[in-house]
Amino acid sequence: MRKFVIGLIPLLLLSACATRDPVIKGQPSRELSTPYTLKTGGFVPPLQRGVTVQHAELWFNFDFERKVLYGTSELTLDSQRKKRTISVDLDTRFKVEQVWINDQPVPSGNVKNPDGQLLITPQNAVAFPLKLKIQYFGRPRTPVNAPWDGGVMWQQTPQGEPWLATAVQGEGCDLFWPCIDQPAGEPQQLDLHITVPKNLVAASNGSLQKVTQLENAHTFHWHSDAPTNTYGVALNIAPYETLSMDFDSRFGNRYPVTYYYLPEPGSSTDNAETPAADTDENARDLFAELPQMLRFFEHYIGPYPFSKDKVGIVQTPHLGMEHQSINAYGNNYKKDAYGFDWLLQHELAHEWFGNQLTNTSWDHMWLHEGLGTYMQPLYAQYLHGDVAYYAYLNKIRSQLHNRYPIVSGMVKAEEEVYDEDKGPGLDLYYKGAWVMHTLRYLIGDEAFFGAVTELVYGRPDPRPGNFTPRYANTKDFIELVNRHSGSNMNWFFDTYLYTAKLPELVTQRTSTALTLEWDTTAKSQFVMPLQISINGEIQTLSMTRKTTLSVTPDDVVIIDPHSLVLRQQPRFEELKAYKARSGQP
Numbered sequence: 001m002r003k004f005v006i007g008l009i010p011l012l013l014l015s016a017c018a019t020r021d022p023v024i025k026g027q028p029s030r031e032l033s034t035p036y037t038l039k040t041g042g043f044v045p046p047l048q049r050g051v052t053v054q055h056a057e058l059w060f061n062f063d064f065e066r067k068v069l070y071g072t073s074e075l076t077l078d079s080q081r082k083k084r085t086i087s088v089d090l091d092t093r094f095k096v097e098q099v100w101i102n103d104q105p106v107p108s109g110n111v112k113n114p115d116g117q118l119l120i121t122p123q124n125a126v127a128f129p130l131k132l133k134i135q136y137f138g139r140p141r142t143p144v145n146a147p148w149d150g151g152v153m154w155q156q157t158p159q160g161e162p163w164l165a166t167a168v169q170g171e172g173c174d175l176f177w178p179c180i181d182q183p184a185g186e187p188q189q190l191d192l193h194i195t196v197p198k199n200l201v202a203a204s205n206g207s208l209q210k211v212t213q214l215e216n217a218h219t220f221h222w223h224s225d226a227p228t229n230t231y232g233v234a235l236n237i238a239p240y241e242t243l244s245m246d247f248d249s250r251f252g253n254r255y256p257v258t259y260y261y262l263p264e265p266g267s268s269t270d271n272a273e274t275p276a277a278d279t280d281e282n283a284r285d286l287f288a289e290l291p292q293m294l295r296f297f298e299h300y301i302g303p304y305p306f307s308k309d310k311v312g313i314v315q316t317p318h319l320g321m322e323h324q325s326i327n328a329y330g331n332n333y334k335k336d337a338y339g340f341d342w343l344l345q346h347e348l349a350h351e352w353f354g355n356q357l358t359n360t361s362w363d364h365m366w367l368h369e370g371l372g373t374y375m376q377p378l379y380a381q382y383l384h385g386d387v388a389y390y391a392y393l394n395k396i397r398s399q400l401h402n403r404y405p406i407v408s409g410m411v412k413a414e415e416e417v418y419d420e421d422k423g424p425g426l427d428l429y430y431k432g433a434w435v436m437h438t439l440r441y442l443i444g445d446e447a448f449f450g451a452v453t454e455l456v457y458g459r460p461d462p463r464p465g466n467f468t469p470r471y472a473n474t475k476d477f478i479e480l481v482n483r484h485s486g487s488n489m490n491w492f493f494d495t496y497l498y499t500a501k502l503p504e505l506v507t508q509r510t511s512t513a514l515t516l517e518w519d520t521t522a523k524s525q526f527v528m529p530l531q532i533s534i535n536g537e538i539q540t541l542s543m544t545r546k547t548t549l550s551v552t553p554d555d556v557v558i559i560d561p562h563s564l565v566l567r568q569q570p571r572f573e574e575l576k577a578y579k580a581r582s583g584q585p
């Protein structure tokens, strides 16, 4: 078993540590992150409007015993106009030691951080682009329930070694590095230098440039030329082992695929004196799933967006998160009837829907989660056919809430869409996936996948090297669907996205007739065609108005026999009410 005295190492690495020590030992002046820090997205502070992050170079050291992070960040910022005050976001839990603008130190009196919005006022107004360097340290927020609650997790492996992970989707990048905590704050280029004890591996975004050996530690240098989603920047540190391969893409390029995992106790890599016991089988099985998943995404959507970096998966102490090219996986290798790891597949989907395509505001988060979730039934169909596809869709259908519209039409912060009491919450995922299923039925595979591909890449013919990550929103998607389908589908989106309540099919059956009519609260008429099976014979009704069919009491009538149309259905409400009554989850 490998054990190291790790708490001392940052002290040896950082000369200034002795003077920092008393501050850390005492109670930090602010234990809690401010409401400003905990919010991500939404209203953009005036000082940050129009400011872009061209490059973020981040250096990290840690004191694992005392849970202290030491950071230095150099941000290259650009803006059209000179500014008297420069602002980025950083949690007030950190003490800012020194700030430089273009390598010139800024007097400490000119640096303020009253609430998490760091305000730097140099002597004179400054022109852009400029280099803003910030040296800081402190105890970052630790999450109570990651990844839904964000921060830096200081966990331990079963063998008692450090296992650090960051997950900040809900609260934003400012929980551990200075950034512009908005979807538009993506650094266009990223370098990370992460110094850890020699028994630990630091896995992060982009591609590994080099590992520099120091006396008692080593520094991992990661780099990416791709714009990186702000909450996708992640640190993962543990005594990781790796599984690696090169994947040959259908687009003719080849890229590395790596899984950073923890060897299980008693495995051959854990103790060289024990005969090789194959206890890393779980890790190898999971890793073996990746080539097929990549083939699936490249077939339906397009090229893997970060092939210059890697496909990276890392085992984490939390469930999972779509960290760009270093996807977090913490599903404990659970198996289900669909024959693939749903969480691995879901997080991998976000490389396309979230990291390559990023929403312009959190109000459009359904594009990440709805498409990201639809990929699981679609993959079940790709692997096993229709029973798996429809079973998956039926499973998630019972979890719809329909309390808030999926899209509000307003600029939103993250919690205003994910929090069930404030916005659509889980409907982003499950209702979003069902909207995709119904849309695909309505416009057909060619138009549906054509629109999705163009949404993701901004062009219909993506090839490695002819696209970069992009921003898009719901309006862009609707325009693409209208163009690819050759028809105006606004009525569809009015009902499913901008209206909370699902359309209801009002039916009345007498001894001689069946009457059907759509009832919606949406502003435009809902003209969803509907299949109906009478004694096994299927016909499609246009349903542009109230429709009456002749039926006898003995006729076997099945409405929407192929479950194509998302609509209000009492069976799901009854199940939900029963579960609530009986206390079932």
Ligand SMILES: [Zn+2]
Residues within 6 Å of the ligand: 346, 350, 368, 369, 372
């Ligand atoms: Zn997701």
